[in-house]
Amino acid sequence: MATTSPLPSGRLSTASTLLSNPSNGSTTASSGLTASSAPFKFPATYSFPPFFTLQPNTTTRLSQFQKWSSLIQAWCRHHRLYRLSLIDAVESPLFHNAQLRKRLSLADARTIVDWMVKGDGGGRRAEWVGGDSGGKAVAWIWWRTPEEWAGVLADWVEETGQKNTVLTLYELMEGEATTSQEFHGMDPDVLLKSLQVLVKRGKAQVFGNEDQQGVKFF
Structure with missing residues (x-):
């Protein structure tokens, strides 16, 4: 494993400049x-x-x-x-x-x-x-926070007319209807955290056991 060491004090200003304003390229x-x-x-x-x-x-x-x-x-x-x-x-x-x-x-x-x-x-x-x-x-x-994911889910519900519809969490994560959505394939724990945001806002209800959880959007 390669080791690293701090910059000499004389180069700190250079480091600050480069770290704050890196040259173009990747x-x-x-x-x-x-x-x-x-x-x-x-x-x-x-x-x-x-x-x-x-x-x-x-x-x-x-x-x-x-x-x-x-x-x-x-x-x-x-x-x-x-x-x-x-x-x-x-x-x-x-x-x-x-x-x-x-x-x-x-x-x-x-x-x-x-x-x-x-x-x-x-x-x-x-x-x-x-x-x-x-x-x-x-x-x-959180490249998207649960609050941000909640917004994405709410927009999808509105755009696709899913209000008052019961869906399983599996359908949201893996269903054909969501294949084009960014939340398709989402980690189930992240999905639950995001849905709980909607629950607190009165826009969803989560029910069922861990093996077969569902959600109804309002």
């Missing part, structure tokens, strides 16, 4: 996780070695958090991932640039996701599976 990589036929295009910062080490300068580190958050969300969206195992991710192209021989450490990856969990800066774009007591090993990555 790196392309394929992965065994691919859910799309097209390879994932990495941003230009992915080809900048110091990007893989969290810097001590506050401004530079904030920029890194923002860039990593955007990259993680884009990666998960491309590969249709809803939860991310950090142990697996540090071995994947997401956190390991084989060409540069640079890898984000597990500790730094956890720090970045911790920032994504916060509402004041990270925008709550992540959530630890099992909460803080779950070991912070796996995280939900």
Whole structure:
């Protein structure tokens, strides 16, 4: 495993500039996780070695958090991932640039996701599976938050005339009627979280047991 080291203090200003305003260009990589036929295009910062080490300068580190958050969300969206195992991710192209021989450490990856969990800066774009007591090993990555998914579902219900119709969760996730929808193939736990948003708004009712749950939209 390649090791990384902080930038010398004399180069911090350069790092801050490059991390905040990367040059045009991108790196392309394929992965065994691919859910799309097209390879994932990495941003230009992915080809900048110091990007893989969290810097001590506050401004530079904030920029890194923002860039990593955007990259993680884009990666998960491309590969249709809803939860991310950090142990697996540090071995994947997401956190390991084989060409540069640079890898984000597990500790730094956890720090970045911790920032994504916060509402004041990270925008709550992540959530630890099992909460803080779950070991912070796996995280939900909200490239769409449950509230945003609820909006997508509500729009589909309105557009397709599904109000007062009972559907199984399986039909929503795997049915032919939803094959063209972004929520087709969704993680069942994410679907439930999103439906609960609609339940709280009085726009849906979820019923049944875990093996055969259904939903009625209003």
